[in-house]
Amino acid sequence: MSALRFIFLIATILTVMTVVTAHNITAILSEFPEYSEFNHYLSETKLDDEINSRETITVLVLNNGVVSSLAGKHPLSVIKGVLSLHILLDYYDNKKLHAISDGTTLSTTLFQTTGNAPGDVGFVNITDLKGGKVGFGSAVAGSKLDSTYTKSVKQIPYNISVLEINEPIIAPGILTAPAPSADVNITGLLEKAGCKTFVKLITETGVLKVYQLAAAKGLTVFAPNDEAFKAAGVPDLSQLSNAELVALLQYHALASYTPKGSLKTTKDPLSTLATNGAGKYDLTVETAGDSVTLDSGVGTSRVASTVLDSTPLCIFTVDNVLLPTELFGKSPSPAPSLSPDVSPASAPAPDVLSPEPAAAPSPFLSPPAPPTEAPAGGPAPSDGPTADSENSNANTNGVDGVRALTLTTLGLVATSVSVMISFVLC
Template sequence: MASSLVMLLLIIGIAAPWSPTALAKTVNSTRVLAKFDHLSTFNRYLSETGVIKEVDSRSSITLFIPPNAVLDPVIASVGANNLLVIADILRYHCVLQYLEIKEIRSMTNATGIVLATLYQTTGKPTGEYGFVNVSVSHGGLIHLGVPGAASNATVVKNVTQHPYDMSYMELDHPLMPMDLGIDQGAAPSVNNLTAALKAKGNFNTFLGLLASTGVDKSLRSMSAVTLLAPDDDAFKALPPNALAELSQAQKIALLQFHAIATYFTMGSLRSVATPLPTVASSRIGGFELNVSTAGGKGVSFVTGLNRADVTDTELDTPPVAVYAVNRVLLPPEIFALAPAGAPGPALSVAPSLAPELSPAPTPGPSSSPSPSPSPSPSPSPESAPSPSPVMVPAASPPAPPSSETPSSSSSAPEEAAPGRSPSAARASVSLDGGALVAAGILVWSWMCL
C-alpha cells in the first residue's frame, strides 16, 4: 500500500507540469526573448509600454519580431519617448492566435488570409487596419503586410515556440499600421451605443433588458465593442416565458453573450478567426461565438444551439459597431435543446455561475478560446437550420473556470465544437493522453502489490 501511495504521488508530480494549461500560465515573454540579444529593442519596449501585460494575459498568440537593426530606426523616427505610438507598433506585431510555420503554409496561399492583431483590440484602427495579411509565396516564404497593400515583411525564421500557446517568429522588416499615431484617449465615446437602437424603434425588448440588468452601463465603460442586437421579433420567437424563467445572473450572461469586446467591421467579421470570445467569456469562460459566411456575402453567428443572421448595420463608428440580428443567440451554457415531444420550456444555469456575473464594468477581450461543451446534436456553422428551440435544463452545466486555470475538460468529441482551432484540439488530446498513461501506471502498481 505504501509503495502504491508513493507511485501515485510521483504520477501526480510528474504529470501536472506537462499539462498545456499549466504551461500557458508560466510563459513569460520577456524572459523568453531575453535569450536573444538581437531582439532586445522589441523586448525592452514590451515592458516600457506595458504591452507585455496584454501579451502575457493571452494563452494563444504569435509575436512577429523585427530585430534591433531594423526596429531601432523606426523607434527613432517616432521618438523613443512616444510610448503610445510605440505600443501600437508592438501590438500590430502580435497576432491573436498560435501559429507555426508549417501551420501557416497549410492554411494560406499566395493570396493570403487576414488575421486580427492586438492592435485591433484597442478599437482605434479604422477599416481593416487592425488586421495583418499573411501570405505564402511559391517558394514557401511567409509574408506579412497591411490588408490590400503589398506585403513588406518576410518571416526569417522561428525564434521559439511553447505549443500551443505562445509562438515567436523573426521578421526582416517592421510592420506599420496605416493609421498609426492615434492617442489612447482619442477613441470616440460609446455613449451612443444604445441611442442608435432607440432611434430605430424595434429593439425595445433588448434595450429594456440592457437597462434592467445594468449591462448597458458596463458596455459604456469599454474601450471598444461590437454589439449584436436582436430585434423585437427575435424575442417574440422565443418559447413562452423563456425570459421570465431566467435568473438575473442568467439574463446578464445572455446579454453579455451578444457583445464582443473588440470593434469589428462587417468586412473583418468575414475573415476573423473563430470562435470569438464574448464579454461573457471574459468573466466566466465559455460563451463563445462562431462566425459563418456560408451561402453568400452575409454574416451569421452560430452558438451550437442556433444561428442568427446579421440583417442590418445600425452603427459603425470606431470603436463601436452595432449589428441587428434576426434571432436571440442561445448560449449552450444556459440553454439546451429538448428532444422531440418534450414538455414546455425550462432554463437552468450552474449555481456557481451566479456570483461571477454582475453589471459591474466588464474587462477587455479575452483571446483564450475555451470551447464550451456542445449538446448533441449540435448544428454545424455552415449548414444548420435556425430552429425556434424548445428549451430544457442544460445537462450538467460546466462550472466556471477559476482565475488561475482555464477550463479544458469536456465529454463532447473534438469535432462537436464548431470552429474549434486545431491548436485547442491538440492540447486536449495531449492532456487526455497524459491522463491515460498515468492511469495505466497506477493500475500496474496496484497489481504488483
C-alpha cells in the first residue's frame, strides 16, 4: 500500500510541475511605446494571434520610425509578409546570439509557413559579427546583412524573446508582391483548389456576390472540396428551399479576415455571414497542435488547406460540408452524391439578391428562421548591445515572472514531498 501511495504522490508532483507559461505579444509590446506601430501592424495583420499560438518564438521588433517609413510605401499585404520575416520559429536571446555555432546560422521564419516562400526566402541568416554585433539578413544567396541587433527588449525563457534590430529584413521580391484587389477571382481560386461543386452553388444562388461585397472589409471562406459533397450523410441539397441553401452557403464564411493563426487562438463561437436574429448560425473551433477543426453542432470539419491568405481575404478548403443546427437539427437523411454538373433546385439568383426592405439593411442575405423542432443550439553579456539599453530592465521583468512561477511551483512541490513522506512513514 505504501508503494502505491508513493507512486500516486510522485504522479501528483509531476502534474504540479507541468506549468505552461503563456505569452501575449500585444501585452508585452504595450509596455514599450517606441514599438506601438509594430504592435499595431501585428494586430492589423493578425500575426499577433500566430505568435501567441506558438510555444517557442523570437520577435525581431522595429521602432516606430522604421515601421512608419515601411508602411507608408506598401499595402498591408506586403507589410504582413515583411513582418512575418521578423518572427523566428526558435528562441534567441542575447547570450544565444553570441554563441552561434560556427558564427552563423539560418533560422526559419513565420513567412516560410505561408507557402508563399520559394527557396530560401522564408529563412533568415543570423551571423555573429563579433565585437558585440550580430547581423541579420535574408538567407537568399547574395543577400546582405543589412540589419543589426541593437538591444534585448524582453524574454520569457525559453518561451518568447523580443529583440530590437535597426533595419527591416527584406527578402528578394517580398516588396513587389501583388496587393490583393477588390476583384480577386474567388471562383478561379476555388476551382483550382478542387471546390467546383461549391463554386457552382455560390454562383447560381448569388452568394458569390455576397462574398465579393464582404471581401472589401474582410472575409474568410471555408470551402468544402468536391469529395465532401459526395460523403455519406450529406443531406440532399435539392430538397432545401432557396433561402435555406443560401443560409447554408453563407454559413461557410465569416465577415472578417481570420487566418489560421487567429482560428487557433479563438475561444468564443464564430459568427458567420448567416448569423442574424433568426438563428445563431455560429461555429466553434477546436485545435490540436497545428490542426484546426470546425464544429457546427451537427458535425465537424478539418481545415484542410489554405487557398489564399492575403489581407483582407482568407480562403480555406475543408474536408466536410458544414451543417448548421438551425437547418439540420436532426440527423440529415443521406442524399445522392452531388457533382459539379448537378444544380440544386432553386429560385433564380436575382430573386435571392433582392431582400425584403428593412429598417437597417444588411449587405448579406438573410437566412431563414430555424425549424421549430430543431434543438437549441538572462542578463546580457557586457559586450552586447543590451549593456547600454534603456530597456535593459525588461529582461528582468520577464525573468521575474518566471521566477515567481518557479517559486510557486517549488512551494507546491515541497508541500507534496512533505505529504509524501508522511504517507510513506505511516
